[in-house]
Amino acid sequence: MKTRLFTVILLMVSLVTFAQTSRRNQSERRGQERSNNKSENQNERKRDSRAQINSSKSENSRGYSNNSNERRENQRSGFASSVNRIPERRDKDNNREIYRHDSPREYRSDYHSHNSFRRPVLDIHYRHHVEPLEIRRARFPFRAPLRAEIIWSSSMYNDFRIYYPEVSYWRYPIGHRIVIASAYDSRTYIGEVANIYGRVAETYYNRETDEYSLYLGDNFPYHDFSVVIPGYEARLFSETPEYYFANTNISVTGYVSNFEGKPEIQVHRASQIAVY
Numbered sequence: 001m002k003t004r005l006f007t008v009i010l011l012m013v014s015l016v017t018f019a020q021t022s023r024r025n026q027s028e029r030r031g032q033e034r035s036n037n038k039s040e041n042q043n044e045r046k047r048d049s050r051a052q053i054n055s056s057k058s059e060n061s062r063g064y065s066n067n068s069n070e071r072r073e074n075q076r077s078g079f080a081s082s083v084n085r086i087p088e089r090r091d092k093d094n095n096r097e098i099y100r101h102d103s104p105r106e107y108r109s110d111y112h113s114h115n116s117f118r119r120p121v122l123d124i125h126y127r128h129h130v131e132p133l134e135i136r137r138a139r140f141p142f143r144a145p146l147r148a149e150i151i152w153s154s155s156m157y158n159d160f161r162i163y164y165p166e167v168s169y170w171r172y173p174i175g176h177r178i179v180i181a182s183a184y185d186s187r188t189y190i191g192e193v194a195n196i197y198g199r200v201a202e203t204y205y206n207r208e209t210d211e212y213s214l215y216l217g218d219n220f221p222y223h224d225f226s227v228v229i230p231g232y233e234a235r236l237f238s239e240t241p242e243y244y245f246a247n248t249n250i251s252v253t254g255y256v257s258n259f260e261g262k263p264e265i266q267v268h269r270a271s272q273i274a275v276y
Helices: 002-062 066-077 133-139 154-163 183-189
Strands: 087-091 096-099 179-182 193-206 211-216 225-230 249-259 262-266 273-275
Touching: 133 183, 154 249, 179 183, 183 193, 183 262, 225 249
Parallel strands: 179 193, 225 262
Antiparallel strands: 087 096, 193 211, 193 249, 211 225, 249 262, 249 273
16 A cells, blocks of 8 residues: 555656646747747847948938938928828838828828818919910900000100100001000010000019019910009009909000010000000
8 A cells, every 4th residue: 555655646746747847848938939039020120220221321322311301201292391200000012101191192182181281382383284375365265445446646655755765766657556466466566566455364563673563364474465563553553453453354555575485565654554
């Protein structure tokens, strides 16, 4: 009986020691796996940091920086450069992070919307589709003024000599009928006195020279004809001429000159302009 009890006790002790050793081995294996994973992650982070440093060095050698690229991307997307870059999600196909505030245009559905921080500038003056002159003349004709005849007189001759001293010779006889043409056809009357009519598409005020510029036909620089009025004469029509002349039909009588490839009339008296 004593031998049997002794053998049973030995078996129980051996089983307990075997279980303890197996547990220790499992814990050691787990610790080794964790240490290996940590080392691998550290190595990957080191590689990524080295790659980022190399890319930043290459960009700096080319004359760019990460901050400048971020600012340019933010300016293109229409947001301020001070917004923190918080990744919203990651695109698995392109392997890139998509940001909430300054993501590129193709990932934004609310571009040019009122919900943005700063509404981007609309390039209407430089990204504007302009149709040919014949099509615009047929689709958007200007309404002609009611006054159909302007006669060249001696008083008109004396006034124009003072208004336009650059013209040395006036070849119009007394009683000559002044040509009346639309802004579409004003280019053919450069160097002559004519009455040009059309619709004002845009107004501009130059504070340095105190002059108002009226662009007929379309916005600058796609306009067909321009009119330049001194401020003291333009304010005889209204206290705010830039709003008074906007989207109105006007006719201007004067000497048609060429300014940067566009026909233009320099107005010196308010009587040269008629709003209808």
